[in-house]
Amino acid sequence: MIGTKRVRFQPVAEGATVTQLELFFDLVLVFAFTMVTGLVADDTSAKNVVRALLVLAVMWWVWIAYAWLGNVVRADEGFTRVAMFVAMGGAFLAALTIPEAFRDMDGGWFGPLVFAIAYLLVRLVHLVVFWMASTEDSQLRGQVVKWGLGSIAIGTTLLVIAATTTGRVQIGLWIAAIVGDMLWTMFAGEDWRVNSAAHFAERHGLIVIVALGESIVSIGIGVAGLPISWPIALASMLGLAVSGLLWWAYFDVAALSVEHELKRAEGERQIKIARNCYTYWHFPMIVGIIALSLGLKKVLYYVGDSSHHTLTDALYGIPLFALYGGVVLYLIALVGFKHYATRTVTVPRVVAAVLLLALTPLACSLPALVSLAVLCAVLVGLILWETLRYAQPRDEIRHGAHAG
Structure with a gap:
């Protein structure tokens, strides 16, 4: 110009x-x-x-x-x-x-x-x-x-x-x-x-960070004004771990894989990846994280406010569905996000999502803190399995020739 x-x-x-x-x-x-x-x-x-x-x-x-x-x-x-x-x-x-x-x-x-x-x-x-x-x-x-x-x-x-x-x-x-x-x-x-695939991918990665930040803020808001105690400390660490594991699920490999495909694609194929993977599949990811934020806020309120709840009280209804269902939606959206660009299905994430759905009725009868611990345990298992099982392709995506 x-x-x-x-x-x-x-x-x-x-x-x-x-x-x-x-x-x-x-x-x-x-x-x-x-x-x-x-x-x-x-x-x-x-x-x-x-x-x-x-x-x-x-x-x-x-x-x-x-x-x-x-x-x-x-x-x-x-x-x-x-x-x-x-x-x-x-x-x-x-x-x-x-x-x-x-x-x-x-x-x-x-x-x-x-x-x-x-x-x-x-x-x-x-x-x-x-x-x-x-x-x-x-x-x-x-x-x-x-x-x-x-x-x-x-x-x-x-x-x-x-x-x-x-x-x-x-x-x-x-x-x-x-x-x-x-x-x-x-x-x-x-x-x-799409003038810059790197900019486009980074831009959407940052909005995921913004949403995950809201989940962390919700932990603090849930216990605002309450004295620190071991249930609050434990629930806060579990909530932070869940947010961190969702960060790992997105940024460790999935985001890089799709960004590489976006860079390689040309013409209409590139625009379709940008629109479908980022504009559309990222929306359910954000919805899932915001739902998780609601669930975490309620869990922290349950374990922290002893005047209205005890440590044996179970999370139920929409807050419990938000806690578990939000993570399920996030994982499924990640699978769709990666599949559209790479034509591969990340089976362990589908399995983890199905497992969490199956565990939801059981969580209704568990103390809120235990329900959060179970959710965290499932995500830890998923990330450990992917990291060890797919160590070589993971290393190639993160540090190989395509990462440049």
Whole structure:
């Protein structure tokens, strides 16, 4: 690019890494994840869980939009930098309004509409910047226009309408907005651009870190204000170990394997890996981690608050399903993530997921602390088995010629 265009946009170079501004942008998602966890922790009814999932999907779509944009033009240069800050403001306003996304509180602005308009602002800024950045790329410009028209018409318009409704109609419109937006994105074409496979993979790895960070924060929140004791210390270490083992399951081999395939792929195949492995398969990973966060928060509350619970009390219902089911969802999503790119199925992870499902009814009758210990033990077994059983291919992926 020449002249004033160089000031406005700077293309992302092959091999580029994530910018500091993108990391700053992610702080909004840190807050959003905390708000979603808090939303469910205060009300674990099935209806509220559905609402939390829908809010999380919307905030995920906000993040995904700017992850793709930041792979085409540098987020911290020229006009894009200003747009990122505007989008960050809109996303933060939406996150602040998460408790009112479905029901307005007394006083102040009308919460559901504020959330919808804030989301609309973020999406419009993204669309305008992408359209301007594709001036000299007619193929990308066509893709942006085709995707943008349908995405805005479905995803944001339906949410604005939903803000004026209540009950099942409102939930139905939210579902239609999110599912319709995701399906439109899938079938709108493969004329996007992945300028830097390394940046794209790193960007999505960092959002996994952000979500895992929320699971650790939930441990602390669960015992906030309570005196330290051996049950709290033990439960905290077990919760931290679970988060660490999930980190290992993603970053040790799976993330590297898919990144290598993304780098090798070309044309439509590369775009499909980027979209299906990262945009779609990462979403259930994030949902699983946030569900785990809820479970960990409840376990720590059970073992720490002696005035309402004893150490023999069992975790049950949605909190227990979140604890075990969140990890199951994460593992299955990891299997799908790797399978799409490499065409291989990581069987031990499927076995571990099935085992955890089978153990869930038993966990209902176990003390909460024991249920957490069992979960941790299964993950330790999985990681040890994979590390020892697949030592040679693991070493090749991590340190061989492909790792360069």
